[in-house]
Amino acid sequence: MAARDVLNSIKKRFDGVIQRVDVPADNRLYLYVQPEMIKEVCRYVFRDLDARYVISIGIDDRQQSNRFIVAHDFSFDRENVLASIMVQVPASQPRVECISDVVPAANWAEREMRDLLGIESIGCPNPKRLILPDGWPEGVHPLRKDVPWNHVPSNFDENKEYNFDEVPEGCTVVPFGPFHPTLDEPAHFRLYVEGEIIRGCEYRGFMVHRGIEKLADSVLTYNEIPMLAERICGICGCVHSVAYIQAVEQAAGIKPTPRAEFIRTIMLELERLHSHPLWVGLASHILGFDTLFMQSWRIREPIMWIAEKLTGNRKTYSLCVVGGVRWDITTELKKELQGVLDTLEKEWVKVANAVKGDRNIKARTKGVGIADKKLVKDAGLVGPLARASGVPIDCRRDLPYAAYDRVDFDVIVEDGCDVWSRLIVRVMEVFESIRIIHQCLEKMPEGPIQLPINDELPPGRIGLSSVEAPRGESHHFVITGENNRPDRWRVRAPTYQNLQGIPAMIKDQQLADMTISLGSIDPCFSCTDRMEIVDIRSRKIRVYSQEELLQLVRQRNG
Amino acid sequence: MQLNISAIILGAINVVLALGLAPLFEGILRKITARIQSRQGPPLLQPYFDLLKLLGKEDIESGHSPRMQRFAALLSLATVLTVAVQIPMGGQAPLGGQSDVILLIYLLTLSGISTLLAALAAGSTYSLVGMSREMMAMMTLEPLLAVAIVIGAVHTGTLRLDQVLNGAVYTSGMFPVAGLIILGIILFALQAFVGRMPFDTAEAETEIMEGPMIEYSGPKLALFKYARMVKLFLYTALFVALFVPWGQTGFYPLDVIIFLVKVTVLVLLVTLIAATHARYRIDQAIRYYAGLFGLALVALVFAVSGF
Numbered sequence: 001m002a003a004r005d006v007l008n009s010i011k012k013r014f015d016g017v018i019q020r021v022d023v024p025a026d027n028r029l030y031l032y033v034q035p036e037m038i039k040e041v042c043r044y045v046f047r048d049l050d051a052r053y054v055i056s057i058g059i060d061d062r063q064q065s066n067r068f069i070v071a072h073d074f075s076f077d078r079e080n081v082l083a084s085i086m087v088q089v090p091a092s093q094p095r096v097e098c099i100s101d102v103v104p105a106a107n108w109a110e111r112e113m114r115d116l117l118g119i120e121s122i123g124c125p126n127p128k129r130l131i132l133p134d135g136w137p138e139g140v141h142p143l144r145k146d147v148p149w150n151h152v153p154s155n156f157d158e159n160k161e162y163n164f165d166e167v168p169e170g171c172t173v174v175p176f177g178p179f180h181p182t183l184d185e186p187a188h189f190r191l192y193v194e195g196e197i198i199r200g201c202e203y204r205g206f207m208v209h210r211g212i213e214k215l216a217d218s219v220l221t222y223n224e225i226p227m228l229a230e231r232i233c234g235i236c237g238c239v240h241s242v243a244y245i246q247a248v249e250q251a252a253g254i255k256p257t258p259r260a261e262f263i264r265t266i267m268l269e270l271e272r273l274h275s276h277p278l279w280v281g282l283a284s285h286i287l288g289f290d291t292l293f294m295q296s297w298r299i300r301e302p303i304m305w306i307a308e309k310l311t312g313n314r315k316t317y318s319l320c321v322v323g324g325v326r327w328d329i330t331t332e333l334k335k336e337l338q339g340v341l342d343t344l345e346k347e348w349v350k351v352a353n354a355v356k357g358d359r360n361i362k363a364r365t366k367g368v369g370i371a372d373k374k375l376v377k378d379a380g381l382v383g384p385l386a387r388a389s390g391v392p393i394d395c396r397r398d399l400p401y402a403a404y405d406r407v408d409f410d411v412i413v414e415d416g417c418d419v420w421s422r423l424i425v426r427v428m429e430v431f432e433s434i435r436i437i438h439q440c441l442e443k444m445p446e447g448p449i450q451l452p453i454n455d456e457l458p459p460g461r462i463g464l465s466s467v468e469a470p471r472g473e474s475h476h477f478v479i480t481g482e483n484n485r486p487d488r489w490r491v492r493a494p495t496y497q498n499l500q501g502i503p504a505m506i507k508d509q510q511l512a513d514m515t516i517s518l519g520s521i522d523p524c525f526s527c528t529d530r531m532e533i534v535d536i537r538s539r540k541i542r543v544y545s546q547e548e549l550l551q552l553v554r555q556r557n558g
Numbered sequence: 559m560q561l562n563i564s565a566i567i568l569g570a571i572n573v574v575l576a577l578g579l580a581p582l583f584e585g586i587l588r589k590i591t592a593r594i595q596s597r598q599g600p601p602l603l604q605p606y607f608d609l610l611k612l613l614g615k616e617d618i619e620s621g622h623s624p625r626m627q628r629f630a631a632l633l634s635l636a637t638v639l640t641v642a643v644q645i646p647m648g649g650q651a652p653l654g655g656q657s658d659v660i661l662l663i664y665l666l667t668l669s670g671i672s673t674l675l676a677a678l679a680a681g682s683t684y685s686l687v688g689m690s691r692e693m694m695a696m697m698t699l700e701p702l703l704a705v706a707i708v709i710g711a712v713h714t715g716t717l718r719l720d721q722v723l724n725g726a727v728y729t730s731g732m733f734p735v736a737g738l739i740i741l742g743i744i745l746f747a748l749q750a751f752v753g754r755m756p757f758d759t760a761e762a763e764t765e766i767m768e769g770p771m772i773e774y775s776g777p778k779l780a781l782f783k784y785a786r787m788v789k790l791f792l793y794t795a796l797f798v799a800l801f802v803p804w805g806q807t808g809f810y811p812l813d814v815i816i817f818l819v820k821v822t823v824l825v826l827l828v829t830l831i832a833a834t835h836a837r838y839r840i841d842q843a844i845r846y847y848a849g850l851f852g853l854a855l856v857a858l859v860f861a862v863s864g865f
Contacts, residue, residue, distance in 0.1 A: 174683045181767055196687070196840065288755055288837030294595035360756055360836040511687060512839045 002079045003029040009049060014041055022462075027399065028250070029083040030462055035096060038087045042072055043102040045085065051076050052393065053380040054466070054475050055492040056099075056109035058117040060145045062091045064460070068119055070096045072106070073464060073477060077398040082464045084477070089119060098123040105380030108500055109492075116143040131206040135160030142214060149211065149218045165202050168192050176514065178207060189502075189518075196511045201503050213489050221484045222248060222457065226320040232491060235278065236469040238271045238317050240476070240491065243467040245320040246401055247478040248486065251463030252322070257451055258403070260324035262444040265403040266337075267311075267319055268467065269433040269440075273344065274303040274315075275470035276426045276433075279519075280351070283423060286515045287364050292354065299347045306340045309333060323451030334441050341434050352427050365419035369505045369517030372417050379501040382494050383472020384429070388414045388421035395468040407439040419516055426470075456484065469494055568652035569643040575814070576642040580787040581605035583821070587790070587829045594833045605787060612780035621773035622681025630679055631778040634672035634785040641665050641792055644719055646799050648806075648814035651720040658717040659707045666703065669789065670696045676782070677770035688769015691840045695750065695757070698847035702747050705854040706740045706800055709861040713737075723799040736861035741801050743850050743857065748828060750847065751793045753786065755832040757843055794824040 003023045010031070011018060017040075020032040033041050045051045051074040059069040068089040075082050089096050098121035100107040110121040111130035118141040121127075132142075135157035141147065167173055171192035178186035187205040191198050212232060216225050229244045230237030242264050249256060256264075277300035284292035304314045310333055311317040319325050329337075355361060376386045386393050394411040396404040412428045414421035463478040472494030481487030506517050585602040592599025621627050644657050644665075651657075670692065677689030710726030711717050728734040750757035774782060798820045806813045838846065 172683065174687070196690075284836065288758065289835065290591075291595050291833045294597055298596050358836065360838065363842055364836055364839060510839060510841065 002026055002076075003081045003083075006049070006076055006079055006081050006083060007031070010041070010045065013044055017041065024253070024462075025250070027081050028464060029081055030086065031083070032086045032088065035087040035089060038070075038072070038085070039097045039099050039102060041085055042074075042099045045074050045083070046103045049076070051083070052377075053103045053105040054082075054473070055477070055490065055496070056106050056113065057477050057488070057490040058113035058119045058143070059479065059488045060117060060143065061088075063145060066091050068094045068117065070113065070119060071477065072099065072103075073475065075399065075466065075473075077393050080398055080400070082399060082466060084462065084464060094119045095122055097121070098125075101125060103380075104378045105497060105500060108496065115141070117141050118144065131209055133158070133160070134162055142211065149214045162188075162204050164190060164204075168199060170194055171199050174511065176201075180515075189514075191506075191511070191514065193511055198506050198509055198511060198514060200507060203499070203503065205499070213491065216489045217481065217486055219485075222486070223321050225486070225489070227316075227318060229491070230316050230318070233469075233493065235275050235315075236271055236471065236474065236493075237315060238267050238319055239467050239469040239474045240493075241317070241320045242268060242402065243465045243474045243476040244478070244489065244491070245322060246465035246467070247463035247476040247489075248322055248457070248480065249463070250465060251461040251478050251480045252457040253461075254323050254451065254453070256324050257448050258445050259328075259447045260449050260451075261403040262440050263325045263329060263449065264319065265407070266329065266437050266440045266444075267307075267317055268402065269436045270303065270307055270310075271315075272433045272470045273430060273437075274300055274307070276430050277303075277348075277351075279426055279470070280355070280423070283419075283516065283519050284361075286519050287361060289358075289361065292351070296351060299344060299351065302340050302343065306333075306337055309336065321450060322457070323453050324449050326450075328449050329441075329444075338438065338441060341437060345431065345434050348427075348430050352431075355423065355427055361423070362420060364513075365423060365516065366416070368419045368509065368513045369422075370417050371501055371505050375501055375504050379504070380497040381472075381501045382497055383469070384422050384425045385472060385498050385501070387412060388425045389417040390415035393473075395466045395473050399466050401465065401467060403440060403443075404436075406443060407436050409436050419519070459487065471495060472498060565652050565656070568649055572642045572645070572647050572652060573639050575647055576639065576788050576791055577784075579818070580784070580791040581609060583791055583794075583825045584787045586822070587825055587832075590826065590829045591833045594830075609780050609784055612775075612783065613777050615776035617777050618775055620775070621679050623679045626675055627679035627773065628778060630672050630675035631774070631781040633675065634669060635781045635788070637665055637669040637672060638785050638788040638792055641669070642788065645792065645796055646720070646723055646803070647795055648817040649810055651723050651799075653719065657719050659711060659719060659722050660717060662719060663700070663704050663707060667696070667700055669785070670700070672785075673770050676774065680770065680773035682772050684767050685770050685772045688772075692770065694840060694844055695847070698844055698851060699747065699750055701851055702743060702847070702854050703751070703796075705858050706744055709736050709740055709857060710800065712861045723796070724803050726800075732865050735865040736857040737801075739853060739857035739860065743854050744797060744801070747847070747850055748793065748797060748824070749831055750843070752790045752828060754790075754828055756835040756838045758837060790825065790828070791821065794821045794828070797824060 003026050007021060007023065007029055014033065014037065017034050017037040018031055019034060022030040024030070046053055054073040054075050057071040057073065059071065061067050061069045065088070068091060069086055070089060071084045071086040073082065073084050087096060094117070096119060098110060100110055100121070101123070107126060108130055110124055111126070111128065113119045114121060114127070115130055115132045118139070137153050137155045140153045142151070171194050174191040174193045176189040176191050178188050186207040188203070188207075190202040190204070192200040212228055215228065220228060226241040226245055230241040232240045277296045281293040281296035281300070284290070284296065307317065308314050310329060311319070311327065371381060371385060371389050373389055373391060375381065376389050376391045382393065390413060392411055392413045395401070396409070397411055409432045412425050412432065414425050457480050459480050459482050461480045463480070464475070466473050466475045474494060475492040477488070477490040478486050479488040502518060506514055509517065582602065582605075584605040585600070588604065589599045589602055641662065644651060644653055644662055646652070673692050674689050677685040677692070707722055710722035713729045714721045714726045716722070728737040749755070771779065771782060795817070798817060802820060805816050807816070
């Protein structure tokens with residue numbers, strides 16, 4: 001048993017330190033360790049056992065045990081094991097030893113824990129706020145169970161400006177975002193630039209944090225959450241929906257029906273098939289190569305149409321329920337899907353050849369946005385980003401889920417560590433996805449698509465699930481709870497880790513390479529906080545504030 | 559020499575041609591680009607509508623120095639129109655010996671300077687980055703055109719526009735080595751002169767948000783856009799005058815049509831290259847220009863040696 005082997009090697013080193021162990025399956029391992037030893041255990045797991053850092057999760061368990069819980073998730077990709085190393089923290093003094101000096105990738109997660117749950121990390125190297133805006137009062141932590149989901153503190157100052165770091169000497173500031181033609185979300189990079197060379201940057205993001213996790217553990221139910229989960233991302237919605245449902249199923253010990261597993265696999269790959277061409281198009285646009293942008297999106301469009309035929313929607317598939325899926329793939333649709341895939345394959349061969357032979361694209365992407373193996377390890381980078389740096393990780397193979405253990409495919413790996421390699425990895429992965437779907441359509445067994453679930457799901461169980469999204473591993477952590485909803489649900493999208501690698505990737509590069517280095521994020525200008533109304537008759541100009549606008553909207557809806 | 563009426567009329571016709579047809583060529587460029595990209599594309603006349611719409615918008619004062627901003631926009635269109643008066647479009651160079659190639663080179667540089675002024679007026683970081691890029695490009699690009707004109711001047715022994723802009727680069731009396739080299743160079747640099755892909759580094763929407771144009775809107779933006787369209791028309795016209803002036807019948811209206819056909823072919827070439835190339839980074843672009851400049855010097859050496 002793989003999980004046992006991992007456990008034994010940890011036990012050998014830290015025998016008296018482990019308080020409790022749970023091995024629910026041979027690919028999952030949960031262990032509680034003594035709080036004062038957490039850093040040492042993490043160092044051993046991350047450095048000596050060479051596990052990949054996934055995410056850290058803070059949990060408010062005060063109602064059950066009068067404690068907070070902090071979980072650090074690691075993935076043993078070679079041993080095919082997902083592990084969660086946990087400590088209990090007293091409610092009166094929620095402090096835990098910081099691990100980000102041994103595991104640099106944990107920095108964001110620890111800052112998030114402090115913002116949202118008030119769990120301090122002792123010795124955190126960069127204790128700035130990450131998620132809460134600077135105007136949010138101290139001491140109010142939205143993810144705590146005693147804070148209602150719609151609570152806004154009365155002393156919240158929404159107009160307070162960010163408190164930025166000092167600019168290094170000799171550098172000027174180039175503000176990148178929150179609004180920029182190639183930036184798809186309102187995120188802000190404050191670039192320190194010397195001439196045209198970037199010397200450093202400060203990142204402020206989370207400007208449209210929507211409180212999805214809070215909604216899930218206080219308002220929605222198990223089978224409602226997939227609908228919300230697939231709206232987390234504008235591209236890989238299905239990934240989140242499947243990852244969530246798998247985490248719940250794993251926690252509750254439910255195995256979905258085989259046909260459902262195949263349908264999930266098909267939809268996940270279909271999603272990759274519309275995501276990669278979309279990315280290739282956006283990347284070309286950033287490089288000013290609009291012809292490839294247009295062609296790539298034209299080729300992508302039939303995928304959206306077949307998805308609409310299969311699911312009723314271009315991108316929100318409403319696929320998952322606990323124990324199965326909500327709809328089936330009929331024989332006619334199967335045939336049509338095969339036809340669409342054949343056309344796609346033919347056209348994508350042309351795109352692949354065009355990209356590989358293009359000297360300008362090569363000149364703009366070779367040696368740009370370097371992420372070496374050390375950075376991949378330290379920042380916990382995932383997906384095509386890691387695979388383009390010669391790190392062969394792919395959850396579909398390493399932590400198999402759905403029907404991936406029953407299909408044959410290659411993990412595309414390049415070793416240029418640059419944007420060019422990432423481009424090649426994504427272009428070639430399209431062919432693998434087509435292969436996977438063809439195999440699924442052939443091998444898909446007949447049978448029910450849902451499992452009857454007659455009982456309540458048992459509370460207090462932990463579930464971990466990793467799904468390989470087009471951009472990398474999406475990791476979901478669930479603790480089941482009362483009232484037909486999870487007690488805690490933590491989503492870690494691949495960009496959460498990949499963004500942490502950006503400062504190192506753009507350092508000492510040209511300003512012109514910034515956009516393509518950042519290139520894999522997607523567009524949405526969503527936070528318009530004020531607008532102007534001009535009354536033509538009186539020629540008066542009126543500016544509405546955010547509050548007034550909100551009031552107007554609520555009046556109309558109410 | 560006396561400036562006569564026919565010169566004034568010819569010059570005026572040139573300005574009308576440039577103003578009237580530049581948006582049409584832009585429209586052709588956009589339509590063909592769209593077709594290459596499997597798109598429907600805008601109607602051919604869309605650039606006219608765009609300009610009209612922008613001209614009708616509110617004139618907003620913004621940026622670091624609104625007055626300079628306005629001046630830069632006016633200067634940019636005024637310069638290209640002054641250039642239009644001087645280069646032959648079908649007939650002779652309208653001003654004949656009244657203007658010379660030095661003035662022409664200065665005016666072309668001035669149109670670049672109007673972009674620099676625009677960037678300064680905006681005062682934003684992005685516009686300043688665009689300005690430094692434009693400046694670097696200007697310093698390496700302008701000499702190319704100067705060399706082409708000087709080669710013509712060397713061969714003809716005069717700086718008169720009407721003689722130099724008449725295929726003078728080939729008139730060495732021997733096999734025109736210098737002329738052919740410079741023809742190749744200008745052909746390769748044409749894309750950069752008109753600021754299209756892969757050389758639109760100074761504006762680069764996806765990198766520095768149009769750089770110098772960042773604070774422009776409404777009528778002032780219209781002037782700049784207009785100037786940019788006229789530039790496409792003028793540089794192709796200049797190319798025709800410098801390198802392919804042949805095929806004139808002496809009957810003016812027919813000559814104008816022949817001239818326009820040549821311009822159209824060049825615009826199609828520009829379109830094709832723009833649609834099939836990704837943008838160069840500024841350092842890559844400068845290296846490219848520098849290579850061309852090296853070659854241009856070789857051509858110049860040939861020219862002064864009588865080839």
